[in-house]
Amino acid sequence: MGSGAEATRPLNVDALLARPDRGEVRRFWSAFRANHPRVSGVGSRVRRAVLRIGAAVGALATFTMVFGTVRALSGGAQRSPEQVIGMVTVGVLVVIAFCVLLWAAVRTSGRRLSPRQQWALSRFASDNALVYAPEPVVGGLTPWQRRGRLVVDRAMRSTAPAGRTIEWADYELRRATSASTHTQFGGWIAIGLRRRLPHIVVRATDRGARMLSTAAVPDDSQRLSLEGDFDRHFTLYCPSGYERDALYLFTPDVMATAIDDGGGWDIEIVDDVLLLVRPRGVITTDPDEWVRLVRTANAFAGQVEQWERWRDDRVRVVSPPVTGLDPRDTAVARRGRRLRTRWSPATWMWIAFAVLMVATIVAGRYL
Structure with missing residues (x-):
């Protein structure tokens, strides 16, 4: 396939x-x-x-x-x-x-x-020319390795020789850090890109469970409002100064794909990977669900070719490239590589609750 x-x-x-x-x-x-x-x-x-x-x-x-x-x-x-x-x-x-x-x-x-x-x-x-990796693997997704102890429970990967690499996998983030913007348990569709891109996170707005999630959230100063119905379905965050680049990447046809085929998924571009992430696993034996998963992956894989023509003019070129490759065609400037994150409201709520409980116990014992 x-x-x-x-x-x-x-x-x-x-x-x-x-x-x-x-x-x-x-x-x-x-x-x-x-x-x-x-x-x-x-x-x-x-x-x-x-x-x-x-x-x-x-x-x-x-x-x-x-x-x-x-x-x-x-x-x-x-x-x-x-x-x-x-x-x-x-x-x-x-x-x-x-x-x-x-x-x-x-x-x-x-x-x-x-x-x-x-x-x-x-x-x-x-039957579908895929590679199934059933064993749990620690690490794996390089851009996430600093977000905690990442364990990929099982994965299904596309092996088309001339095609783009696609992976469907279930993950668990143990001992997650403040850089993790996703839940502890979940699943993803990972689509390989042929160049690095700025870090962009698009969060689905119909996930009420976020109210109790301790996963980090991107800083609000990086939020970018888009035209049309997109803001009703998703919230987009991009590094400061990369607003025009985000608009180039998330064109109206890409936004339409996100609404039609990416509903309920968080979308993240990080380094050379496009990720669709959700709190439910993706490896299943439900045939109807697999049809939806493959359709979603193919819809986004068909959209990202124009992304790979993007270049970052902020990258400094110290000397003419010896290899003939312009570093602006493959690299991203430092400020565009990672979004700034902060603790979620739920994290502050749990901290306040813990402090209140400890204060109550101490007051009851000594006052």
Whole structure:
């Protein structure tokens, strides 16, 4: 399967609809585990078990704490305001810890694929000239390596020799830094570019879950308003001084593609990669979803050829290029390489909440 305008062969989803017998799946799974031992490695199983046990213990502790708090407050005993505040504070902290553990357990367990699903994805990749990489890999996407410990859970890649490289992958950002503008768990479509471009982030506006997300956000001073309906669907951020360049890259036809095929995705251009990112995974055995994923990737891959004709006149040329290649045709000036980011409102909310809880406990103990 090619990319962009070259993807003329229809997507073959027969493997995703097939129902192989148990013997075939068992034989496949035996060879699959031998070739990809990290798919069902001890580390991932231990991590899932720890999170499940933690969620179960948290559920029991939450029930016990809430029940005990309600019973104590509804009793006839007189308690000082400090005691009441302290009990409620501890109860809230236990509930929050349980919610975090439960969320992590559900997200981690939900990414585990059954042998039959692995069989379907492997056959699907073979039928469509794709390369399936099922094992978790630390790192991988170079522009994201400073955003935390990046783990690519599984990936599907285009291998068309004359086409543009496209990757569909699920990721997890562990110990994310303040430079990460995306959620801890998610999936992406990564489209390779043939030159570096300025760092631009286009955030979808219909993601209500951002209110509680601690991912960083681009500084508002870098926000660029565009004409038409684009601002209703997305918010675009570009480095200061690169506004005209962003308008060159995000022309009306590109914006139409973003609205029609990129709804719900965040779009990021970073170095020589175009990324479409969402908080849900993309590696699935749903044939209809794969049709949408491939259509979205091809729509954007067909738009980026004009981007590769862009050049950055801000790049200083110290001497005539020996190789005959003008550095302005491949490089980006320093100020255009990365957006400035800041903590999200949710991060400040959690910090304020933690400070309030600690102050309440200290006040209840010493005042």
